[in-house]
Amino acid sequence: MSDTPLISVRDLSVHFGVRGGGLGKKPVVRAVEGVDLDIEKGSFFGLVGESGSGKTTLGRALLRAVPITRGDLTYDDGEKKYDLAAIEKGDLKDYRTRAQLIFQDPYAALSPRMTVRDIIAEPLEVMGITASKAETDERVREIAAKCRLNLEHLRRFPHAFSGGQRQRISIARALVSRPRFVVADESVAALDVSIQADVLNLLKDIQQEMGLTFLFISHDLSVVAHVCDHVAVMYLGRLVETAPTRELFANPRHPYTRALLSAIPSLDPDDDSVVDKLEGEIPSPTNPPPGCKFQTRCRFAIDRCRTEEPLLDHAAHQHNVACHRWQELVEVFEAEDAAAKERSDKRHAATAKAEKAKASGKNKGKTKPKSKPGSKGK
Amino acid sequence: MSRLIDVEHLNLQFDTDEGRITAVDDVSFSLEQGEVMGLVGESGSGKSVTAKSLMKLNPSNAVYGEQTRITLHLEDGPVDIMSLKTSSDLKVVRGGAISMIFQEPMASFAPAISIGDQMVEQLQIHSDMTTRQATELSIEMLARVGISDASTRFRQFAFELSGGMRQRAMIAMALSTKPKLLIADEPTTALDVTIQAQVIDLMKDLVKDFHMGIIFITHDLGVIAQTADKVAVMYLGRLVEQGPVREVIRNPGHPYTQGLIAALPQLDDLDKPLVPIPGDIPSPLERPSGCVFHTRCPVVIQGRCARDIPQFTQTREGHQVACHLLDPANNDQGTKTT
Numbered sequence: 001m002s003d004t005p006l007i008s009v010r011d012l013s014v015h016f017g018v019r020g021g022g023l024g025k026k027p028v029v030r031a032v033e034g035v036d037l038d039i040e041k042g043s044f045f046g047l048v049g050e051s052g053s054g055k056t057t058l059g060r061a062l063l064r065a066v067p068i069t070r071g072d073l074t075y076d077d078g079e080k081k082y083d084l085a086a087i088e089k090g091d092l093k094d095y096r097t098r099a100q101l102i103f104q105d106p107y108a109a110l111s112p113r114m115t116v117r118d119i120i121a122e123p124l125e126v127m128g129i130t131a132s133k134a135e136t137d138e139r140v141r142e143i144a145a146k147c148r149l150n151l152e153h154l155r156r157f158p159h160a161f162s163g164g165q166r167q168r169i170s171i172a173r174a175l176v177s178r179p180r181f182v183v184a185d186e187s188v189a190a191l192d193v194s195i196q197a198d199v200l201n202l203l204k205d206i207q208q209e210m211g212l213t214f215l216f217i218s219h220d221l222s223v224v225a226h227v228c229d230h231v232a233v234m235y236l237g238r239l240v241e242t243a244p245t246r247e248l249f250a251n252p253r254h255p256y257t258r259a260l261l262s263a264i265p266s267l268d269p270d271d272d273s274v275v276d277k278l279e280g281e282i283p284s285p286t287n288p289p290p291g292c293k294f295q296t297r298c299r300f301a302i303d304r305c306r307t308e309e310p311l312l313d314h315a316a317h318q319h320n321v322a323c324h325r326w327q328e329l330v331e332v333f334e335a336e337d338a339a340a341k342e343r344s345d346k347r348h349a350a351t352a353k354a355e356k357a358k359a360s361g362k363n364k365g366k367t368k369p370k371s372k373p374g375s376k377g378k
Numbered sequence: 379m380s381r382l383i384d385v386e387h388l389n390l391q392f393d394t395d396e397g398r399i400t401a402v403d404d405v406s407f408s409l410e411q412g413e414v415m416g417l418v419g420e421s422g423s424g425k426s427v428t429a430k431s432l433m434k435l436n437p438s439n440a441v442y443g444e445q446t447r448i449t450l451h452l453e454d455g456p457v458d459i460m461s462l463k464t465s466s467d468l469k470v471v472r473g474g475a476i477s478m479i480f481q482e483p484m485a486s487f488a489p490a491i492s493i494g495d496q497m498v499e500q501l502q503i504h505s506d507m508t509t510r511q512a513t514e515l516s517i518e519m520l521a522r523v524g525i526s527d528a529s530t531r532f533r534q535f536a537f538e539l540s541g542g543m544r545q546r547a548m549i550a551m552a553l554s555t556k557p558k559l560l561i562a563d564e565p566t567t568a569l570d571v572t573i574q575a576q577v578i579d580l581m582k583d584l585v586k587d588f589h590m591g592i593i594f595i596t597h598d599l600g601v602i603a604q605t606a607d608k609v610a611v612m613y614l615g616r617l618v619e620q621g622p623v624r625e626v627i628r629n630p631g632h633p634y635t636q637g638l639i640a641a642l643p644q645l646d647d648l649d650k651p652l653v654p655i656p657g658d659i660p661s662p663l664e665r666p667s668g669c670v671f672h673t674r675c676p677v678v679i680q681g682r683c684a685r686d687i688p689q690f691t692q693t694r695e696g697h698q699v700a701c702h703l704l705d706p707a708n709n710d711q712g713t714k715t716t
Contacts, residue, residue, distance in 0.1 A: 050570040050571075050572060050573075051541075051570055162658040162659070163421075164658055165658065192420040192421055192597060192659075193420075193597065193599075193638060193641045193642055194420060194637060194638060194641045194654055194655035195420075195654065195655075195658065196641070196654075197641040197643075197652035197653060197654035197655075198654035200643075200652055201651075201652060201654065219570060219571070220571075220643075221571070221645070222642075222643040222644060222645050223643050225643065225645055225648055226643040226648060226652060245648070246648065249645065249648065259572060260571060260572065261645070263571040263572045263574065263575040264571055264600065264645060265574075265575070265578065265598070265600035265601045265603065265604040266600060266603060266604065267599060267600050267603050267627060267639070267642065267644060268603060268627075269603045269604070269623050269624050269627065270624070271603075277575060277576070277579070278572040278575070278576075279576075281540050281541075281542055281543075281573065282570075351624070
């Protein structure tokens with residue numbers, strides 16, 4: 001990784017005016033507000049948050065696909081450097097070849113009337129990248145092979161493909177112009193788990209092979225944990241925490257990140273470690289609460305949180321958190337985790353005991369049978 | 379616990395322009411009162427149509443097999459659901475003894491009728507309550523599922539409620555007729571994780587309070603682990619594995635169930651590679667012969683799996699797996715390929 005980040009964002013805000021507000025003041029949706037962010041070259045950067053947190057808008061702002069209200073946005077890949085907040089039309093066209101988007105819904109993103117070859121070739125033709133049809137075909141075949149689509153597939157129409165294959169077509173289309181930066185917006189959300197793993201592995205392989213930088217937007221923390229090397233958590237248009245993936249999942253510092261993590265249903269039926277249940281729902285971005293945006297749902301909120309908005313504070317190496325109380329909460333979280341682990345261990349011991357009793361013939365009928373050690377499976 | 383519903387040899391086909399498509403093939407299961415069963419499978423595995431068959435809610439081109447028996451055990455005797463023909467006969471089960479909640483709560487409420495009017499209407503269809511009684515009960519149910527200021531929400535329309543709130547209203551509506559069986563078709567899939575956790579907690583409480591049976595349809599094994607007592611795994615219209623939830627998740631017997639678990643990203647081990655199940659789910663028009671999973675199976679037995687339909691083998695108490703590998707007669711013959 002080089003010194004200058006590929007994407008550098010300072011104090012970025014994106015507001016939308018709501019139409020039809022009637023007479024008087026027009027309500028404003030503050031979709032993204034005061035975001036600072038650096039995305040290093042070659043990183044697989046994850047952006048997580050609930051629906052309505054502004055993660056899609058931030059992703060599109062980095063592609064200059066939405067108007068930017070305020071702030072600085074710089075793209076620097078070593079060859080070209082653009083100030084995206086004030087980019088000119090000609091430069092924007094060049095930027096489009098360098099930055100691409102993969103959509104969420106593979107069923108809606110592909111034209112049903114074009115063959116797969118035409119779909120993948122379209123960016124090349126529109127951007128005038130290739131000089132001849134032969135060259136276009138060459139590029140299409142090359143990228144299709146990388147996305148595991150064969151020549152036979154290129155002649156067909158999208159309706160003949162399953163969800164996973166369609167997503168591979170969308171990926172091929174996004175990568176055919178050889179971009180440096182790719183925004184993948186919920187690109188596996190519409191897929192089944194068995195296929196999702198396949199597409200994630202493909203994205204990861206291609207990223208390493210082509211040296212791409214990814215912004216991976218997702219609401220699914222467990223997916224982000226597996227593919228990303230750096231994660232930013234958004235809430236109501238603000239970044240609340242950013243850290244390298246392992247650091248974030250091992251030591252979440254913001255109460256919201258912690259709540260998000262504990263809301264993921266565990267695959268262990270005896271796991272009782274859920275300590276942080278969030279009440280209520282994300283407030284409307286037209287009328288955000290004063291102070292910290294999370295204070296309405298935060299169980300640690302104090303008066304200061306209701307008046308003063310916290311800024312990102314340095315918690316550890318590359319780990320930043322926007323919470324007034326993060327330092328005091330470290331111990332609280334540790335104590336809670338220890339208590340939860342104890343509870344969980346007790347439950348495991350109880351189930352194990354009940355099953356032992358059952359295995360030795362005393363059929364109580366209440367508990368469910370469980371594995372004996374040494375059997376296969378997890 | 380006493381038996382609530384028996385499904386035996388459920389066979390379901392659809393007549394389409396491309397021919398007759400098999401959606402569900404010889405599925406049998408049963409559910410006790412107060413028990414939660416998770417029905418897991420990928421899209422296209424037939425889990426939704428299986429659940430809808432319990433109310434005969436499938437579209438008119440659905441053809442049920444002749445051996446299909448669905449028996450619902452009510453206080454005044456068993457009801458043979460397959461023999462119910464007219465919609466007035468079916469009222470007993472549709473919204474009466476069986477209620478259903480759907481994945482997309484926005485699409486399930488009529489947009490131009492208030493939430494309250496819709497709740498009152500269905501209550502009056504299924505009971506002889508007066509409008510006032512039905513209104514009171516509806517508001518009580520809305521409050522019961524954790525909707526604050528229920529009497530205001532009662533007069534509002536679906537678009538005025540947030541996603542989590544709509545799903546709660548849907549649950550309140552489904553429960554107000556006091557069903558014996560609740561079918562929840564991906565009730566949390568469209569919700570954020572924090573809201574999903576709230577809805578899961580709510581459903582767990584309701585099972586305790588109302589003592590009804592729930593069939594919980596989802597593709598998320600984590601949700602199943604946290605809610606269900608037992609699990610049935612479906613693939614391409616067939617049941618491939620069923621058993622108690624701990625047993626199936628800790629010792630999955632079928633290669634498909636094992637594959638589903640291996641493909642799931644888990645937070646406690648970030649270094650574990652994600653292992654996809656190779657290939658795609660085949661089109662229902664090209665159902666594989668023999669074991670329906672053999673085209674994607676990593677441990678297929680050459681010759682046998684493509685030819686014979688595997689029967690259920692009991693691996694441990696209550697845990698059944700339909701796979702040739704577990705058939706004792708099969709262990710000495712056949713070659714494994716990977």
